[in-house]
Amino acid sequence: MSPSSVKAIAEPRGAPRRGWHRFANPGRFLRAASKVQPWLTAFGVVLTAVGLIWGLFFAPADWQQGDAVRIMYIHVPAAWLASAGYLMLALCSAASLVWRHPLADLAAAEIGPIGAGFTALCLATGSLWGKPMWGAWWVWDARLTSVLVLFFLYLGHITLVRAFDDPTRGYRAGAILALLGVVNLPIIKFSVDWWNTLHQPATISLTGAPSMYIGMLWPLAFSAVGYACVFAALALAGTRAAVMERRIRALLLAEAARAEDSVPGAADALETQVPA
Numbered sequence: 001m002s003p004s005s006v007k008a009i010a011e012p013r014g015a016p017r018r019g020w021h022r023f024a025n026p027g028r029f030l031r032a033a034s035k036v037q038p039w040l041t042a043f044g045v046v047l048t049a050v051g052l053i054w055g056l057f058f059a060p061a062d063w064q065q066g067d068a069v070r071i072m073y074i075h076v077p078a079a080w081l082a083s084a085g086y087l088m089l090a091l092c093s094a095a096s097l098v099w100r101h102p103l104a105d106l107a108a109a110e111i112g113p114i115g116a117g118f119t120a121l122c123l124a125t126g127s128l129w130g131k132p133m134w135g136a137w138w139v140w141d142a143r144l145t146s147v148l149v150l151f152f153l154y155l156g157h158i159t160l161v162r163a164f165d166d167p168t169r170g171y172r173a174g175a176i177l178a179l180l181g182v183v184n185l186p187i188i189k190f191s192v193d194w195w196n197t198l199h200q201p202a203t204i205s206l207t208g209a210p211s212m213y214i215g216m217l218w219p220l221a222f223s224a225v226g227y228a229c230v231f232a233a234l235a236l237a238g239t240r241a242a243v244m245e246r247r248i249r250a251l252l253l254a255e256a257a258r259a260e261d262s263v264p265g266a267a268d269a270l271e272t273q274v275p276a
Contacts, residue, residue, distance in 0.1 A: 026102070026103065026243045026246075026247070029103055029239075029240075029243065030240060030243060030244070033236045033239070033240050034240070036236065037233055037236045037237060037240070040229045040230075040232050040233035040236065041229075041230075041233040043225075043226070043229045044226050044227070044228075044229030044230035044231075044232075044233055045226070045230070046226070047222050047223070047225050047226030047229060048222075048223060048226030048227060048229075048230060049226070050219075050222050050226070051073060051077075051219045051220070051221070051222030051223030051224075051225075051226055052073055052074065052219075052223055054073075054218070054219035054222065055070060055072070055073030055216070055219035055220065055223060056070050056073060058219075059073075059215055059216050059219050060213065060215050060216065062216075065132075065133060068129065068132045068133065069216075071125050071128055071129045072129070072216075072220065073219055073220055073223045074121070074125050074223070075121075075122060075125035075126055075129055076220060076223075076224070077220070077223045077224040077226075077227040077228075078118050078119075078121040078122040078125065078227065079122040079126075079147070080224055080227070081115075081118045081224075081227050081228060081231050082115060082118045082119040082122050082147065082150060082151075083150070083185055083188055083189070084228070084231075085111055085114060085115030085118060085119075085231060086115055086150060086153065086154070086178075086181065086182075086184075086185060087182070087185060088111055088115075088235075089108055089111045089112060089115060089154075089157065089178050090178045090179055090181070090182045092104045092105075092107045092108035092111065092175075092178075093108055093174070093175035093176075093178040093179050094175075094179060096108065096171060096172075096175050097172070097175050097176075097179070103239065103243065105161075105167075105171035105175070106239050106242040106243060106246070107235065107239045108157075108161070108171070108174065108175065108178065109161050109171070109174070109238075109242065110234075110235050110238030110239050110242060111235050112154055112157045112158045112161070112174075113154075113158055113238075114231060114234050114235055114238070115154050116151060116154035116155060116158065118227070118231065119147065119150055119151040119154055120151060122147060123144075123147060123148065123151060126144065126147075130144075130198075134198055139198055141197045141198045141199050142187075142191035142192070142194070142195045142197045142199075143188065143191045143192055143197055143199040144199065146184055146187045146188045146191055147188060149184055150181075150184055150185075150188060153177070153178075153181040153184065156177055156181075157174045157177055157178055157181075160173040160174040160177055161173070161174040
């Protein structure tokens with residue numbers, strides 16, 4: 001197998017070059033991600049630290065909930081990113097199934113564990129917040145139950161993409177599950193409006209003014225933007241690592257093929273020297 005064939009494996013030809021499709025080329029994606037990721041990481045760490053310190057130590061306490069409301073600065077951004085992360089997972093799945101985007105499957109496989117982590121953080125902090133407010137660690141409330149379903153959807157996707165010997169089958173099964181699970185997102189969003197629940201209604205809306213004191217809104221905004229930058233940085237880092245791993249595997253396969261062509265049986269010796 002020639003070096004040009006190896007490059008064809010690592011960087012498929014014929015990928016569109018306009019719009020977001022131009023990042024279908026793994027080399028172009030790696031170059032762009034290597035420039036963006038450090039900035040996302042820096043902004044994410046700084047903004048998250050500022051928002052959490054501001055909210056946990058300097059923002060005013062709530063007149064009803066007291067200092068217990070401070071867990072909001074950890075819980076609410078995690079809840080937002082849990083849903084937004086699943087939406088990104090579904091978009092990557094659609095790009096994989098419909099447009100055969102070569103990086104979509106890799107990105108979806110990396111987004112799944114990150115989204116599951118943010119969802120777990122949302123559930124844990126929500127339980128800590130619910131105990132002093134409701135007198136219970138958990139109630140089968142519509143909002144809580146739908147977020148728990150979201151967590152299981154993340155776990156299901158993580159399991160499916162790794163459950164098959166053929167990665168393509170795993171990616172396809174995970175993509176189908178991700179798209180089916182999108183129906184849960186509007187349930188999470190509107191559950192407090194559709195049903196009589198213990199969970200409080202949304203205090204921030206795109207169609208109206210927020211019903212939150214500005215001194216509490218700003219640190220929450222800093223935390224939310226910081227969480228989003230951290231999420232994006234982790235997803236980019238994971239996808240970069242997956243692309244480089246695929247490249248290395250293609251190069252090793254090409255080397256094994258060359259060794260087999262030149263010396264019969266040498267490929268087996270080469271494979272024994274390379275860890276799986």
